[in-house]
Structure formats: C-alpha cells, structure tokens
Amino acid sequence: MGAPMSEHSTYTPGTGIEKWLDERLPIIRFSKEHLMDFPTPKNLNYWWTFGAILAIMLVVQIVTGVILAMHYTPNVALAFDSVEHIKRDVNGGRIIQAVHSVGASMFFAAVYVHIFRGMYFGSYKAPREILWILGVLIFVLMMATAFMGYVLPWGQMSFWAATVITNIFGAIPVLGNPILELLRGGFSVGNPTLNRFFSLHYLLPFVIAAVVVLHIWALHVPGNNNPIGVDVKSSRDTVPFHPYYTMKDLYGVVLFAIPFAWFVFFAPDILGHPDNYVMANSQVTPAHIVPEWYFLPFYAILRAIDFNILFINSQLGGVIFFGGSIVILFFLPWLDTSKVRSGTFRPMFKWFYWLFVINFLALAYLGAAPAEGVYVILAKICTAYYFAHFIIVLPVLSRIEKPRPLPASISESVLGKAHA
Amino acid sequence: MGGIVSMFKTKTILAAVALVAAFAAPAFAQDHSGPHIEKQSWSFGGLFGTYDQNQLQRGFQVFREVCSNCHGARLIAFRTLAEEGGPHFSEGQVKALAAEYNIADATAEGGTRKGVAADRWPSPFATEQDARDANGGALPPDFSVLAKARGVTDAFPWWITNYFTGYSEGGPDYIHALMNGYHEEVPENAPHAADGTPFALPEGKYYNDYFPGHAISMPPPLQDGAVTYVPGEDGVTVPETVNQYSEDVSAFMMWMAEPGLVSRKETGFKVLLFLVLFAGLMYATKRKIWQGIEH
CATH class of the missing domain: 1.20.5 (Single alpha-helices involved in coiled-coils or other helix-helix interfaces)
Known part of the structure; x- marks a missing residue:
C-alpha cells in the first residue's frame, strides 16, 4: 500500500490519441489509478461514505452559491431585499436559495459525522497525521466560510453574529484592534464588512477545494484506514475503488439527499432563526444572539470563560479556549499514543469516546441556552471535560489500557464476521 | 455478523440514552415563564397543507382595511395577488385594485401616478420618521416577511419533533395569539418587576399576554364586526369575530412571507x-x- 500508485497501473492506452496524450499529460492514467483501480479495504462501513457525501456537498454549495451571487446585492440597504428577490422573482430561486442555506447545515452535519468517525476508528494515527491535519484545516475554513455566508442575508442574526464574532478578535492583545478594524473595514460592522465578507465567502470555497485535493492526495498515499484499523496486508484485503466504492458511495449520497430534500422542500427555515427575517438594525439588539447550530459547541466554550485567569481577562480567556478547542484537534495524533487504531478493540477508550460525544452534544445545547443560572456552571464543566479528554484522558488511556487482540488481517476479520 | 450488530446496537442505545439524559438535565431546570402559545390548525400546515384561497382573500381584506393603515408590505407586488396558490384574484380585480392607489414616482407628473399591477404595495408612511411620529414613537413593522420573523419556542425535547413534522407555522401561531392576547386592564397574573413591584404599564402602551415584555405600542387592532365579509355565493357566512379575523390575516401574512409554499x-x-x-x-x-x- 505504501508504494507509489503508479505501480498499480493497469492502464494501457487504447487508441493513438490516448497514447499521444498519455506521453504528454497522463490524466487518463491518473484518473484510472485513483478513481477506479485504487485498492480500498473491503470492510469499510457506511460511516466511510461521508467522505464522498462531503465532496458532493462542496460541489452543491459552490454551484448554488455561484448562481446566488448572480442575483445577490452586497449592500447594506439592498442585501436583505435581494435575498427575498431571489426567493420571489428569480426562476427556481426559492429552491436554489433553500438548497444553499439548508446545504450549509447538511454540510456541517456530514463533516461532524466524518470527524467523529475518524476519532472513533483512529484515522488520525500514523501514517495519516497529515491527512488528519488537512481535514482539521478544511473544518476551520468551512467555519469561516459558513460564518461569512450567514452574514450576507443581512438579517438581525447576521449583523449581530458578525458583531459578536469579529469582537472575538478584538480581545487579542496589541494586535486586537487593528485586526478588528481590518475585519470590519471600519469601527463597527457595516457596508465595508458586508462587502469583504461577500468577497471572501466567494473565495474561500475554492481554497477549501484546493485543500480537499491535498486531503485526498494525503489519503491516497497510505490508503484508507478501516473499521478494524489493521493495515492492508495483501490484495485479498482490498477491492478496486470502482465499481465497489463508487457504487456504495453513490448510494450513501442518495440516502443523504433524502433528509436534505426534506428540509429544503418542507421546512426550509426550520434550521435558521426567525430573527434573521428582520433586517439588520444596529440600534436593536436581539434578546438572544444565537449562532447557527453547527457553531453552538464552540460558542458555549467561548461563553463559558466568564472569569479572569491571573492577568488574562475573561474576554481574552474565552478567545483562548475557543481557539484552543479547535487548535487542539491538530495535535490529536500525538495526544493519543495508543498503537491500536480502532476504538472497537479499545475497551476503555470506547466509553470515553461516547462520553466525549455526549459532552460535545451537551455543549451544543448549552451554546443555545441563555448564559445564566445552571447553564453557566454546566458550560464550564463541559468545557473542562472537552479539554480533559484530549489532555488527560487520551494520553492516560494510551498508557493504562489493555487493548483486545487484533485480527491478523482484514480478510480474517471479515471471514470471522461471516461465520459468527 | 451477529456479534458486531448487537454490539453496534448496544452502543447506539447507550448513546441515545445518554444523549437524552444530557439534554434533559438542563431542560428540567429551564424556567418556562413565557405564556404557552396554542398551535392552530392551519390549512397550509403539515406535509399536505395548501393555502385556502377564500381565507387568503378574507385575510387580504383585513390587511387592506385595518393593518395597511399603519403597516407596509414593500416586497409584495400587486400582481402576485393574482397568482395561483395565493389569493388568486382575477387580473382585472388586481388592476382595478392597483389603480386605487397612488404610487410615488419621480418621473410622473406631480410626483405620483396611479398604480399598476407591477407596482409594490405602497407604504402608508413616506419615511420611517413619519411612521414613528404617527404611532407614538413606535415603528409598525413591514408585513412582507413578518410571518417568518416571528416564532414559537417549544421546550426540550418537543422541538425535536418539529424537525420530523416540518412545523413551520410558528409565525402565524404567534400572530394569532398576539391578536387575541390583549387585556383592557393589566391582569392580576402580570409578571412583577425584578424588585417585586407590580407590573407597571407605561403610558401609551397596551397589555398583551404574548408580546415580549407584555407592553405593546399597537392598540388592539381588531374588534368584532370591524370588517364586513361578503357572504359566499351559496350564502355561507363566516363569523365576524376577532378570532376569525386574526386567523384569516395570519394566513394572509404567511402567504405574503412564503408565496411559493404550495408549489414548493x-x-x-x-x-x-x-x-x-x-x-x-x-x-x-x-x-x-x-x-x-x-x-
């Protein structure tokens, strides 16, 4: 598996033109090797289809976004009405806009499944550290893109989210204010903010696409991890990507499209907030400023730090923990040093993994709850546990846990499964 | 296979139980001081819901005769009133209706002209300041998307079911409740201020059960019998009550906010x-x- 992919090549140019092309730009050979022949472990489960689902979602967002940009007006006086114009007057606009806004939620739903799949099956472990790091980078870029996209309809939540989130950067010592003014293009959120967010919201998806290419490249060097986390030992452990996984992934994509379509056609606004149907108004603060659901766990962490830590004030402290909660993901491959990849064979890790998932969901819930009373205390506990999972639980588990015996190979595990 | 499957199921069940527990704990601690808003049975609710054309026409009448004296609807073009799936007035009716309104148009002689079907609904006030001056400092919100700018919050875990039923009628439910939530006097169950003093209604405000903070600037807009409905061709009449008016106008507002609901x-x-x-x-x-x- 570690060998360069060209060794798997079964491509022989069929025609003169193909031969001519192959000597100059072997794009057909490359496609055949990577999209068709690529040896893939035969025991991948449906959680693995989310990679393909995400690739499709990126395309869906870019295509619908390009069309929306043809009709959208990035000006504070016109933006809100131009989105309504798209929904009311543009041919198919109602559906294109709904696909894009619901699509953002579906994209994040899929990326969370993808990330948590990687965490359970140890897909970040050697030799896939770079693959994981690129994935976290894509996640960060997605968050930036989604945040700026949410500002564009220029509703109340758009405006106040922009205000609250840009404020985060203002807490950075010394450089905070210049960064804040650079982000906003002024002293407060206004027309320059909307314009640069529109520009960057159009740019970043293509940056994401580029990092996705690197992500897939980094995947194709060691090949896929798999549910038992045991390396591919022989060609008996794998099947060619096409038609086995092209077909399985396509099935997964179509299944995923069902809840997607449900929201688009039967409840396009249910994932949003009613306040975003009120045009942005800097003079009226909404009763509760709530980010989109996919930011809630991190928003809860940001708000949980409401106390000063030595010379660090609570605002900067919140920013450090908020940033740290994402930065720590980059270090995951070196925090979990257990030699066993798959959680299936780690009796203790398994429990702590699910505890981490529950804790993450609890943070999401707390991010939407008002910052008062019992919620504040719970948010602090959950934030502490979030970090403890990475800094304490995983390193300690790696030392004390006695993993269950691993199957000798994928084929053996698959056969055992069939006979059980 | 069996072993793996049962293991997976145990995991799933454990995860589900823990998830519910994680959510339920803070939910029990939640303070439900807001009044409960009764969900209405709307013709356009649910999977198969469509607008009731007669109701939209009645709602339009209420909007035109009552609401539009103070509230605008700047995104609504007259022509859309003739569209299928909406009030579906005839084109002739819409043209005649538009012609009853004067539209500000700098290119016309005298600065105004008669409306045509392509015009948007004219605002009752020329500027925001004019609107505030006429309404004791308060700004009557535009109706174009108002039915989607309001909502009903359900306590955990009930809102989860909304994702499966596709509940999208929170706006009309709130508007209907608001129209029926007025009190002539501050009621005894009005919430006390933080320092324990009884609820004090500021001058020029009205008490409403459902308005956030209860003190609303809009006087009760609907009274029984205020709008006269024309009986149907078969002689069927619709009650001329605040409850009926508010249902009809809420439905019409939902149509304004979401005119393509049926085709969608x-x-x-x-x-x-x-x-x-x-x-x-x-x-x-x-x-x-x-x-x-x-x-």
Whole structure:
C-alpha cells in the first residue's frame, strides 16, 4: 500500500490519441489509478461514505452559491431585499436559495459525522497525521466560510453574529484592534464588512477545494484506514475503488439527499432563526444572539470563560479556549499514543469516546441556552471535560489500557464476521 | 455478523440514552415563564397543507382595511395577488385594485401616478420618521416577511419533533395569539418587576399576554364586526369575530412571507419520491456488485 500508485497501473492506452496524450499529460492514467483501480479495504462501513457525501456537498454549495451571487446585492440597504428577490422573482430561486442555506447545515452535519468517525476508528494515527491535519484545516475554513455566508442575508442574526464574532478578535492583545478594524473595514460592522465578507465567502470555497485535493492526495498515499484499523496486508484485503466504492458511495449520497430534500422542500427555515427575517438594525439588539447550530459547541466554550485567569481577562480567556478547542484537534495524533487504531478493540477508550460525544452534544445545547443560572456552571464543566479528554484522558488511556487482540488481517476479520 | 450488530446496537442505545439524559438535565431546570402559545390548525400546515384561497382573500381584506393603515408590505407586488396558490384574484380585480392607489414616482407628473399591477404595495408612511411620529414613537413593522420573523419556542425535547413534522407555522401561531392576547386592564397574573413591584404599564402602551415584555405600542387592532365579509355565493357566512379575523390575516401574512409554499411542497413530493425510488435502485445495484465479496 505504501508504494507509489503508479505501480498499480493497469492502464494501457487504447487508441493513438490516448497514447499521444498519455506521453504528454497522463490524466487518463491518473484518473484510472485513483478513481477506479485504487485498492480500498473491503470492510469499510457506511460511516466511510461521508467522505464522498462531503465532496458532493462542496460541489452543491459552490454551484448554488455561484448562481446566488448572480442575483445577490452586497449592500447594506439592498442585501436583505435581494435575498427575498431571489426567493420571489428569480426562476427556481426559492429552491436554489433553500438548497444553499439548508446545504450549509447538511454540510456541517456530514463533516461532524466524518470527524467523529475518524476519532472513533483512529484515522488520525500514523501514517495519516497529515491527512488528519488537512481535514482539521478544511473544518476551520468551512467555519469561516459558513460564518461569512450567514452574514450576507443581512438579517438581525447576521449583523449581530458578525458583531459578536469579529469582537472575538478584538480581545487579542496589541494586535486586537487593528485586526478588528481590518475585519470590519471600519469601527463597527457595516457596508465595508458586508462587502469583504461577500468577497471572501466567494473565495474561500475554492481554497477549501484546493485543500480537499491535498486531503485526498494525503489519503491516497497510505490508503484508507478501516473499521478494524489493521493495515492492508495483501490484495485479498482490498477491492478496486470502482465499481465497489463508487457504487456504495453513490448510494450513501442518495440516502443523504433524502433528509436534505426534506428540509429544503418542507421546512426550509426550520434550521435558521426567525430573527434573521428582520433586517439588520444596529440600534436593536436581539434578546438572544444565537449562532447557527453547527457553531453552538464552540460558542458555549467561548461563553463559558466568564472569569479572569491571573492577568488574562475573561474576554481574552474565552478567545483562548475557543481557539484552543479547535487548535487542539491538530495535535490529536500525538495526544493519543495508543498503537491500536480502532476504538472497537479499545475497551476503555470506547466509553470515553461516547462520553466525549455526549459532552460535545451537551455543549451544543448549552451554546443555545441563555448564559445564566445552571447553564453557566454546566458550560464550564463541559468545557473542562472537552479539554480533559484530549489532555488527560487520551494520553492516560494510551498508557493504562489493555487493548483486545487484533485480527491478523482484514480478510480474517471479515471471514470471522461471516461465520459468527 | 451477529456479534458486531448487537454490539453496534448496544452502543447506539447507550448513546441515545445518554444523549437524552444530557439534554434533559438542563431542560428540567429551564424556567418556562413565557405564556404557552396554542398551535392552530392551519390549512397550509403539515406535509399536505395548501393555502385556502377564500381565507387568503378574507385575510387580504383585513390587511387592506385595518393593518395597511399603519403597516407596509414593500416586497409584495400587486400582481402576485393574482397568482395561483395565493389569493388568486382575477387580473382585472388586481388592476382595478392597483389603480386605487397612488404610487410615488419621480418621473410622473406631480410626483405620483396611479398604480399598476407591477407596482409594490405602497407604504402608508413616506419615511420611517413619519411612521414613528404617527404611532407614538413606535415603528409598525413591514408585513412582507413578518410571518417568518416571528416564532414559537417549544421546550426540550418537543422541538425535536418539529424537525420530523416540518412545523413551520410558528409565525402565524404567534400572530394569532398576539391578536387575541390583549387585556383592557393589566391582569392580576402580570409578571412583577425584578424588585417585586407590580407590573407597571407605561403610558401609551397596551397589555398583551404574548408580546415580549407584555407592553405593546399597537392598540388592539381588531374588534368584532370591524370588517364586513361578503357572504359566499351559496350564502355561507363566516363569523365576524376577532378570532376569525386574526386567523384569516395570519394566513394572509404567511402567504405574503412564503408565496411559493404550495408549489414548493408539490416539487418536494416529486423530489422525495424520486430519491426514495432511486435509493432503492442504488441499493439493489450496490448489493448486486458486492455479491460474493466478503466484507
């Protein structure tokens, strides 16, 4: 598996033109090797289809976004009405806009499944550290893109989210204010903010696409991890990507499209907030400023730090923990040093993994709850546990846990499964 | 296979139980001081819901005769009132209606002209300041998307069911409740201020059960009998009550905010039907291809 992919090549140019092309730009050979022949472990489960689902979602967002940009007006006086114009007057606009806004939620739903799949099956472990790091980078870029996209309809939540989130950067010592003014293009959120967010919201998806290419490249060097986390030992452990996984992934994509379509056609606004149907108004603060659901766990962490830590004030402290909660993901491959990849064979890790998932969901819930009373205390506990999972639980588990015996190979595990 | 499957199920059940527990704990601690808003049975609610044309026409009448004296609807073009799936007035009716309004137009002689079907609904006030001056400092919100800018919050875990029922009628439910939530005097159960003093209604405000903070600037806009409905051709009459008016105008406001609701759902049925059948075919193909591969 570690060998360069060209060794798997079964491509022989069929025609003169193909031969001519192959000597100059072997794009057909490359496609055949990577999209068709690529040896893939035969025991991948449906959680693995989310990679393909995400690739499709990126395309869906870019295509619908390009069309929306043809009709959208990035000006504070016109933006809100131009989105309504798209929904009311543009041919198919109602559906294109709904696909894009619901699509953002579906994209994040899929990326969370993808990330948590990687965490359970140890897909970040050697030799896939770079693959994981690129994935976290894509996640960060997605968050930036989604945040700026949410500002564009220029509703109340758009405006106040922009205000609250840009404020985060203002807490950075010394450089905070210049960064804040650079982000906003002024002293407060206004027309320059909307314009640069529109520009960057159009740019970043293509940056994401580029990092996705690197992500897939980094995947194709060691090949896929798999549910038992045991390396591919022989060609008996794998099947060619096409038609086995092209077909399985396509099935997964179509299944995923069902809840997607449900929201688009039967409840396009249910994932949003009613306040975003009120045009942005800097003079009226909404009763509760709530980010989109996919930011809630991190928003809860940001708000949980409401106390000063030595010379660090609570605002900067919140920013450090908020940033740290994402930065720590980059270090995951070196925090979990257990030699066993798959959680299936780690009796203790398994429990702590699910505890981490529950804790993450609890943070999401707390991010939407008002910052008062019992919620504040719970948010602090959950934030502490979030970090403890990475800094304490995983390193300690790696030392004390006695993993269950691993199957000798994928084929053996698959056969055992069939006979059980 | 059996071992793995049962293990997976145990995991799933454990995760689900823990998830519910994690959510339920803070939910129990939640303070439900806001009044409960009764969900109405709307013709356009649910999977198969469509607008009731007669109701939209009545709602339009209420809007025109009462609401539009103070509230605008700047995104609504007269022509849309003739569209199918909406109030569906005839084109002649809409043209005649538009012609009753004067539209500000700098290119016309004298600065105004008669409305045409392509015009948007004219605002009752020329500027925001004029609107505030006429309404004791308060700004009557524009109606164009107001029905989607309001909502009903359900306590955990009930809002989860909304994702499966596609509940999108929070706006009309709130508006209907608001119209029926007025009190002539501050009621005894009005919330006390933080320092324990009884609820003090500021001058020029009205008490409403459902308005956030209870003190609303809008006087009760609807009274029984205020709008006269024309009986149907078959002689059927509709009650001329605040409750009926508010239902009708809420439905009309929902149509203004979401005029394409019916065609959207129609398309949705086709799309979902296709996807389910297609998924079935994909599954069958996938199975066929994987046949004979132990995995």
